[in-house]
Amino acid sequence: MPGRALILVENLSVPFDRRVWQEATTLRDHGWDVEVICPQGTDRDTEREAVVDGVAIHRYPLEAASGGPQGYLKEYATALFHSIRLARAITRRAPVDVVHLCNPPDLLFLVALVLRVIGRRHGVRTRVVFDQHDLVPELYLSRFRPKRDALYWGLRLVEFLTYRTADVVISTNESYRAKAVGRGRVPGHRAFTVRSAPALDRFKQVPPEPELARGREHLLVYLGVMGPQDGVDYAVRALSQLAERRDDWHAAFLGGGDAFDDVVDLAHRLGLDDRVTFTGMADTPDVRRYLSTASLGIAPDPLNPLNDVSTMNKIMEYMAMGLPMVSFDLTESRVSAGDAALFARPNDVDEYASLISELLDDPVRRKQMGEVGRERVAGALSWTHSQSSLLAAYGSVDPAPPRRSSPVEVTDR
Numbered sequence: 001m002p003g004r005a006l007i008l009v010e011n012l013s014v015p016f017d018r019r020v021w022q023e024a025t026t027l028r029d030h031g032w033d034v035e036v037i038c039p040q041g042t043d044r045d046t047e048r049e050a051v052v053d054g055v056a057i058h059r060y061p062l063e064a065a066s067g068g069p070q071g072y073l074k075e076y077a078t079a080l081f082h083s084i085r086l087a088r089a090i091t092r093r094a095p096v097d098v099v100h101l102c103n104p105p106d107l108l109f110l111v112a113l114v115l116r117v118i119g120r121r122h123g124v125r126t127r128v129v130f131d132q133h134d135l136v137p138e139l140y141l142s143r144f145r146p147k148r149d150a151l152y153w154g155l156r157l158v159e160f161l162t163y164r165t166a167d168v169v170i171s172t173n174e175s176y177r178a179k180a181v182g183r184g185r186v187p188g189h190r191a192f193t194v195r196s197a198p199a200l201d202r203f204k205q206v207p208p209e210p211e212l213a214r215g216r217e218h219l220l221v222y223l224g225v226m227g228p229q230d231g232v233d234y235a236v237r238a239l240s241q242l243a244e245r246r247d248d249w250h251a252a253f254l255g256g257g258d259a260f261d262d263v264v265d266l267a268h269r270l271g272l273d274d275r276v277t278f279t280g281m282a283d284t285p286d287v288r289r290y291l292s293t294a295s296l297g298i299a300p301d302p303l304n305p306l307n308d309v310s311t312m313n314k315i316m317e318y319m320a321m322g323l324p325m326v327s328f329d330l331t332e333s334r335v336s337a338g339d340a341a342l343f344a345r346p347n348d349v350d351e352y353a354s355l356i357s358e359l360l361d362d363p364v365r366r367k368q369m370g371e372v373g374r375e376r377v378a379g380a381l382s383w384t385h386s387q388s389s390l391l392a393a394y395g396s397v398d399p400a401p402p403r404r405s406s407p408v409e410v411t412d413r
Contacts, residue, residue, distance in 0.1 A: 002031035003097030005394075006090060006115070008108050010079045011133075013045035014038045014057055018313075019133070019172075019196045020102055024055050026387050027394070035096075037086045039079065043281065058086045064258070069144055069151060076105045083111045088118070095119040095126060098397065101166070102131045104139065106158045109165040127397040130166035131194075132176055135159075135306060142229040142304035160184060167397045170194040170390065173332050175309035192393040196311055197383040202284055203320035208293040214277070218249040218295040218360050221323075223287060224314040226257035229307065231328070233263055234349055235300035240270040241353040249360065250275060251298070252290055254282040291318070295366060296359055297325035299333065303346035311336055316381070319373030324366045326355045336381070340373030 005027055007020060014036045015021035024034045034055050039062035040046055050057045060082035065071035090096070099115050101108040112128045119126035137155040145152065163169065163184035170192045171177040177193050180186040213219040220239075226232045232253065239251055253263070253276065260278070267276050279286065291297070297318035301307045308330045315336045318325045327333045329343035342359055344351040359366055 002027075002033075004033045004035070004094065005098045005100055006087065006096040007034065007036045007100040007102065008083055008087070008111055009036065009038045009102040010062075010076070010083070010108070011104055012038070013041035013059065015052055015055075016041055016045050017102075018199065018202075022197075022199065022383055022386075023100070023131070023194075023390060025053065026390055028054050030391060032394075035090060037083050037090075044283075058090065060086060069140070072105075076107055079105070080107055080110060083108065084114055087111050087115055091115065091118045095122040095124045097124065098127050098129055098394065100129045100131055101162065102133055103162070104134050104136045106136050106155065106162045109158075109162040112165055127167045128165050129393065129397070130162055130169045132169060132171045132180065135176060135179060135309065138305040138309070139229070142306040143227070156183075166190075168192065168393045170393050172196050173309070173311045173335065175332055179309075190396065192389050192396075194389045194393065195381060195386045196313060196316065197381055197386050198313075198317050198320040198377060199383065200320055200378060203291070203317060204288065205321065206288045206292045209289055210293065212250075212252065212290060212293045214250040214274075216248050216250045219290070219293050220249055220251040220296060220298055220356065221290050221294040222251070222253045222255070222298040222300070222314070223282075223291070223317060224255045224312070226253070226255050226259045226263060228259050229301075229304060230257070230259065231300035231302040231307075232259060233266055234302055234328075234347065234352070235298050236263055236267050236270065236272065236276070237349045238300065238353040238356065239267075239272060239276065241350060242356055243272065243275055245353070245357055246360070249295075250277070252277045252279060252294075254279050254287060254290060256281045287317075288321075291321040291323055294323055296356065297323045298356075299325050299327035299337075299341070300352065301330065301333065302328060303330060308332070315341070316377060319377045319381075322370035322374040324359060324369035324373065326352060326359060328352065336376075338372065338376060340369050340376060342369075 009020050028034045036057045040059040048059050065075040095118050099112045116126045140155055163186055168190050169180045169186050177191050180191045181188055264278050299315050309332055311332050319340050325341045327341045327343055328346045342355045344355050
């Protein structure tokens with residue numbers, strides 16, 4: 001039976017984190033009392049406490065890491081402190097029935113252990129759902145170190161401890177689920193795939209605005225985070241080659257991240273100042289404007305240990321807008337996009353530029369690919385299917401024993 005669910009997320013604010021927000025509202029719609037602990041946003045989600053569409057959100061201040069792994073250790077320690085503090089305060093009223101851990105980092109299992117202790121004092125068994133958004137050890141290899149060092153094995157350890165703590169693991173795709181069942185030793189019946197899927201009511205076509213292409217025939221769009229592992233530098237280098245072949249395009253990069261300044265500088269050094277626009281983080285109306293005007297989407301995520309097995313939100317969102325795309329040939333990118341994308345050899349900038357040019361010359365093919373993509377996200381890859389998997393995962397956890405009639409009050413000491 002539905003009860004109280006507490007969702008913990010560290011790397012994005014809510015409701016800006018679209019996957020977490022879809023999960024929270026799905027649970028709410030099916031009778032759960034849902035609360036969320038997350039960091040404050042910078043330009044949005046800035047209130048410390050908010051109730052949005054019936055979901056109570058508790059936010060804490062957090063400075064995003066910069067530099068090497070040491071910066072992330074500081075960020076994660078701060079997040080862990082605030083998450084435990086807020087979780088204890090929330091359980092003063094009553095314990096939570098389910099704590100839902102969204103990584104990264106893989107340290108939030110420590111909060112779950114605290115909540116289990118509190119739950120026992122109330123006569124309630126608090127269950128744990130591990131929502132694996134990223135493979136953190138592979139993220140470390142892709143972002144910082146190409147070799148497996150002591151820190152990599154430390155990350156593998158805390159990941160394994162999170163698997164051990166969880167009653168249920170939900171993964172964003174089958175590749176992640178295979179990791180949970182394999183190296184995580186999670187029984188298959190406790191491992192569920194809940195794919196991230198765009199909300200189709202958010203991604204709707206609006207009238208195109210040709211002026212966004214700055215006087216050119218075609219607008220190319222990149223949408224998403226700009227981190228070192230996201231390949232925006234590959235996109236800029238490919239566009240530099242494209243500029244040598246044709247001048248009928250302009251590119252817009254919508255998003256931000258800790259590689260933002262580096263890719264802006266790279267575009268300047270390659271002489272692309274009049275060919276590319278960097279908008280920074282974009283809200284929903286601007287995303288619709290740019291994607292409705294674009295001829296194609298750019299998905300330049302290079303081959304690395306993380307990207308090959310990850311589902312890219314940008315690919316799903318391009319398809320939701322009926323936008324064809326060019327991607328490097330990665331395992332899960334091909335699973336997601338299918339015939340809605342052209343695939344270049346991994347990390348081959350020259351072929352990537354060639355495929356962009358090829359697609360720009362073929363409007364009929366672009367239209368067909370866009371229709372294929374839209375059909376995929378409205379059908380087999382829709383949130384309707386993911387929603388069913390999420391509810392099945394929640395339904396599979398052991399029912400909690402009856403609450404005591406007079407719960408023991410827990411103070412936040």
